[in-house]
Structure formats: C-alpha cells, structure tokens
Amino acid sequence: KHGVLTRKSHADMDGKRTPRGRRGWKKFYAVLKGMILYLQKDEYKADAELCEGDLKNAVRIHHALATCATDYSKRPNVLKLKTSDWRVFLLQAPSEEEMMSWIFRINLV
Numbered sequence: 001k002h003g004v005l006t007r008k009s010h011a012d013m014d015g016k017r018t019p020r021g022r023r024g025w026k027k028f029y030a031v032l033k034g035m036i037l038y039l040q041k042d043e044y045k046a047d048a049e050l051c052e053g054d055l056k057n058a059v060r061i062h063h064a065l066a067t068c069a070t071d072y073s074k075r076p077n078v079l080k081l082k083t084s085d086w087r088v089f090l091l092q093a094p095s096e097e098e099m100m101s102w103i104f105r106i107n108l109v
C-alpha cells in the first residue's frame with residue numbers, strides 16, 4: 001500500500017514527548033512494504049533509490065498499533081501509530097477511507 005501521509009512525531013523511542021522544534025507536520029509519500037512503513041520525501045521510489053534520509057524516516061511496524069486518533073481534533077483523518085519501541089506518530093491521510101485503509105493494513109502486519 002502507498003499514498004500521501006502527513007506526519008507529526010508525538011513521542012520518541014523512549015516514550016518521551018517529542019520536544020518542541022520537532023513536533024511539526026511534514027508531508028511524505030508513504031510506502032508499506034513487509035513490516036516497514038517507508039516515509040519518503042518525494043513520490044514513489046524503488047528500494048535502490050531510497051536515500052539515507054528516507055531510511056532514517058522508515059518505521060518498523062511489527063507489533064505496532066494503529067488507531068483512529070479520536071483525541072486529536074485539530075485535523076481530520078488522523079491516525080495514531082504506536083510502535084513497539086514506544087514511539088508515537090500522528091499520521092494524516094487525505095480521506096477517511098484512506099485513514100481506515102492504513103489502519104487496517106498496518107494492524108494486519
């Protein structure tokens with residue numbers, strides 16, 4: 001699965017709140033492949049073309065949990081992704097249908 005997702009980091013690896021300055025929203029082209037959600041700066045790229053920054057933004061979603069971010073009301077179609085290493089991301093999809101589809105696919109892994 002792939003598509004545009006806009007990301008906000010809410011908590012870092014240790015579960016601590018992401019500090020100010022790194023809490024902004026950022027648009028990515030997301031590609032879910034195997035157990036990894038790649039967040040790429042530009043449009044679709046094959047594996048070989050992934051740059052270092054893209055790999056840094058990749059999220060392992062094994063044992064991660066995606067839910068509807070019902071407690072976040074500033075933007076629509078936002079899902080909450082909690083990873084197994086206690087990071088928390090808010091991910092805004094372009095539509096409710098897309099949001100539900102991402103939640104379903106992430107939780108299936």
Ligand code: I3P
Pocket residue numbers: 019020021022023024025074
């Ligand atoms: C953050 C940025 C986010 C905002 C966040 C700010 O600043 O303005 O858009 O979240 O508020 O800290 P920075 O880019 O300097 O990290 P919202 O869009 O959800 O308001 P927050 O600290 O209340 O999460």
